Amino acid sequence: MSAVTPIRAAQATTTAGQRTDPGPAEAGHPPPRRATTATTAPLSARRHTPASLSPAHRGAPAPLRPADDMAEVRAIARNTVQAAMEVLAGIRPIHQLARRLDPRCLAALQHRAALIRRELTRTGNPALARLHRNSTVRSVRVCEVADGIYEASAVVVDDVRARAVAVRLEQSKQVWRVTELVIG
DSSP: OOSSOHHHHHHHBOTTSOBOSOOTTTTTOOOOOOOOHHHHSOHHHHHTSGGGSOTTTTTSOOOOOOOOHHHHHHHHHHHHHHHHHHHHHTSSOGGGGTTTBOHHHHHHHHHHHHHHHHHHHHHOOHHHHTTTTTOEEEEEEEEEEETTEEEEEEEEEOSSOEEEEEEEEEEETTEEEEEEEEEO
């Protein structure tokens, strides 16, 4: 099948079959690309050749790629702050943060959530009931303090007010742990 459209094919040839217009190379156009045998081979034939297999399929482990620590820490900080606000609102159990927070931070967050619940049941204040509800993390800023230690600040907006949250993350054994969590 020809790659030339029927209109151009009619203009390009005469009745005797000779070209009357300049070819693509003569008209200043690059010559058409020719397909190589590697790209014209059927997909099934290319898929199973040993040269086309990835390192994981050849028995060698796939090479590890370095992760962008700043982006990873930003995502962890955002998710941890969102989860902490949900714990304070009473819509997330505290044990879901046990792997991310160190024990001291986990105990402090649990104590603050218990104080909010106790005060809510004691007073029945409707403004206190709206505290921490519908919290949304608006922005997160991260900076590296030392190798493997980052500090982040987040702005959280809920139904009542906007607040700041400070987080310190430290990497130990390839796992990021929150060692400080201060909610304003």
